[in-house]
Amino acid sequence: MQEVKIYDTTLRDGTQAEDFNLSLSDKIRIALKLDEFGIHYIEGGWPGSNPKDRGFFEEIRNYQFKQAQIAAFGATHHPMKTPVNDANLKELLKAQTPVVTIFGKSWTVHVKDALHTTLERNLEIIRDSLAYLRPQAKTLFYDAEHFFDGFRADRDYALATLEKAVEGGAECLVLCDTNGGNLPGAIREIMAVVKERFPGMPLGIHAHNDADLAVANSLAAVEMGAVQVQGTFNGVGERCGNANLCSIIANLCLKMNVPCVPPEKLQKLRETSRFILELANVPPNRYQPYVGRSAFAHKGGVHISAVERNPRTYEHIDPSLVGNRRRFLVSDLSGRATIKRKAEEFGINLSSSDPVALEVLNEIKQMEHEGFQFEAAEASLELLINKAMGSSKRYFELIGFRVVDQKLSEDDEPVSEATIRVRVGGQVEHTAALGLGPVNALDNALRKALEKFYPELREMELSDYKVRVLPGRDGTASRVRVLIESHDPRGHWGTVGVSHDILEASWQALVDSVNYKMYKDEKGLNGES
Ligand SMILES: CC(=O)SCCNC(=O)CCNC(=O)[C@H](O)C(C)(C)COP(=O)(O)OP(=O)(O)OC[C@H]1O[C@@H](n2cnc3c(N)ncnc32)[C@H](O)[C@@H]1OP(=O)(O)O
Numbered sequence: 001m002q003e004v005k006i007y008d009t010t011l012r013d014g015t016q017a018e019d020f021n022l023s024l025s026d027k028i029r030i031a032l033k034l035d036e037f038g039i040h041y042i043e044g045g046w047p048g049s050n051p052k053d054r055g056f057f058e059e060i061r062n063y064q065f066k067q068a069q070i071a072a073f074g075a076t077h078h079p080m081k082t083p084v085n086d087a088n089l090k091e092l093l094k095a096q097t098p099v100v101t102i103f104g105k106s107w108t109v110h111v112k113d114a115l116h117t118t119l120e121r122n123l124e125i126i127r128d129s130l131a132y133l134r135p136q137a138k139t140l141f142y143d144a145e146h147f148f149d150g151f152r153a154d155r156d157y158a159l160a161t162l163e164k165a166v167e168g169g170a171e172c173l174v175l176c177d178t179n180g181g182n183l184p185g186a187i188r189e190i191m192a193v194v195k196e197r198f199p200g201m202p203l204g205i206h207a208h209n210d211a212d213l214a215v216a217n218s219l220a221a222v223e224m225g226a227v228q229v230q231g232t233f234n235g236v237g238e239r240c241g242n243a244n245l246c247s248i249i250a251n252l253c254l255k256m257n258v259p260c261v262p263p264e265k266l267q268k269l270r271e272t273s274r275f276i277l278e279l280a281n282v283p284p285n286r287y288q289p290y291v292g293r294s295a296f297a298h299k300g301g302v303h304i305s306a307v308e309r310n311p312r313t314y315e316h317i318d319p320s321l322v323g324n325r326r327r328f329l330v331s332d333l334s335g336r337a338t339i340k341r342k343a344e345e346f347g348i349n350l351s352s353s354d355p356v357a358l359e360v361l362n363e364i365k366q367m368e369h370e371g372f373q374f375e376a377a378e379a380s381l382e383l384l385i386n387k388a389m390g391s392s393k394r395y396f397e398l399i400g401f402r403v404v405d406q407k408l409s410e411d412d413e414p415v416s417e418a419t420i421r422v423r424v425g426g427q428v429e430h431t432a433a434l435g436l437g438p439v440n441a442l443d444n445a446l447r448k449a450l451e452k453f454y455p456e457l458r459e460m461e462l463s464d465y466k467v468r469v470l471p472g473r474d475g476t477a478s479r480v481r482v483l484i485e486s487h488d489p490r491g492h493w494g495t496v497g498v499s500h501d502i503l504e505a506s507w508q509a510l511v512d513s514v515n516y517k518m519y520k521d522e523k524g525l526n527g528e529s
């Protein structure tokens with residue numbers, strides 16, 4: 001199949017997503033990352049829209065790109081203006097990008113109701129806008145907004161808009177499913193008509209995800225001969241998003257054998273996806289196909305037992321091809337094979353026929369029934385398996401703790417204070433500490449008591465603390481589950497506690513976290529549990 005060029009619009013259409021915002025320097029860093037990954041075109045923004053986007057185009061000129069070409073995006077000229085006096089078109093040229101992309105109206109409803117002009121005038125606008133840009137634009141693309149909806153409403157008119165774009169000098173006609181409501185069958189049928197009408201003209205696709213079909217529609221367009229696919233990393237974009245390039249690129253390379261990015265770059269897919277989310281401060285979707293944390297996570301005991309024997313039984317590709325990894329989750333859906341596999345991951349030799357494996361399995365099932373969850377608390381799980389194997393070490397013993405929360409008046413912030421007594425070896429340590437809230441006070445007091453014996457605890461920090469009220473009892477009498485995530489310079493790990501008492505649940509998770517830190521340091525492990 002013919003090579004498909006990937007046109008990334010994360011920096012433009014991506015930023016039209018709710019809660020997805022990028023600074024100018026984020027945009028530059030993402031553009032460089034996309035270039036490194038092997039993307040062909042990077043749409044940097046709309047220079048006629050705002051100073052940040054104009055700043056982007058000024059600054060990006062100072063960087064050398066390996067193969068990516070930067071595109072500036074904008075609309076055809078305003079109906080009441082001519083191309084020469086249209087500020088938007090002028091800004092597009094001032095951006096001095098190797099690629100200019102403009103969108104125009106294909107749908108009669110849009111021409112009349114959104115643009116407030118006549119069908120005839122819109123045809124002129126399209127042709128004249130492109131013709132004005134043509135002499136100065138090295139590469140000129142035309143995004144036919146709402147093309148599929150427009151075609152269904154008035155096929156001849158929609159095709160006439162493309163004629164005008166070709167007359168104006170467009171080098172690629174990018175057909176857009178702007179409202180994201182079309183089905184792959186419609187994309188195929190309409191692409192077939194356009195292909196016949198414009199033989200030899202490169203076609204592209206720009207699909208939105210409102211019917212959850214943007215990826216399928218983009219791939220259908222490629223099957224019909226599209227040579228350019230527009231989309232965004234992680235599928236961010238206006239409303240429900242744009243076609244997700246992570247899935248499109250992986251599917252083109254691994255399922256359709258269509259060359260798009262260099263094969264060796266595919267292993268950077270997950271890293272690139274994460275990099276962009278990190279800069280936008282958006283939490284990753286763990287269920288995202290190919291690149292999500294759960295994309296190759298196996299939970300059902302039957303699945304794990306089979307994947308152990310042959311990964312192909314429950315994996316559609318080798319996760320390493322896209323830079324992801326296989327994970328085995330322990331839960332009340334596990335079997336002995338899961339425990340054996342998990343123990344192996346922790347460097348513990350435990351056969352699935354060993355009675356300890358069954359003992360651990362039953363204990364986990366009982367604990368999960370009580371509200372524990374080990375998927376995000378693998379450090380607690382590792383300690384539990386060690387204990388069952390008789391190889392756990394007790395680093396300290398609690399003699400007792402007391403936590404006091406005092407609010408002296410309505411206007412005062414509450415003050416939390418914890419006192420704790422622990423025994424380490426033969427020595428008893430008695431300390432007190434204040435904190436921002438009772439859990440923090442308890443954490444501070446415990447560390448203060450232990451740091452004298454275990455100075456490495458100073459480099460450990462809690463990075464996340466989550467409380468979840470478990471169903472079953474009413475209101476404040478409910479059981480709660482506390483999940484704590486901790487880290488040190490070498491890794492991070494999760495621990496869990498469950499109780500009717502939020503402090504007790506926090507204490508359990510806290511103790512596991514401290515014990516795990518000392519255990520992993522002793523074993524020379526990096527964490528990541
Ligand atoms: C399908 C897409 O995703 S297209 C990209 C959408 N992205 C954005 O809108 C983000 C950037 N947009 C902006 O910064 C602003 O909307 C601007 C600068 C472009 C325009 O701002 P304003 O001039 O204040 O207009 P406003 O946003 O209120 O309305 C849009 C204008 O664009 C016009 N317009 C819309 N599409 C087109 C088009 N294809 N060609 C020419 N004009 C168009 C509308 O008719 C309207 O002008 P009017 O009010 O004079 O009739």
Ligand SMILES: CC(=O)C(=O)O
Pocket residue numbers: 013103143144145146176177178206208
């Ligand atoms: C051009 C564009 O962003 C769209 O039609 O969705």
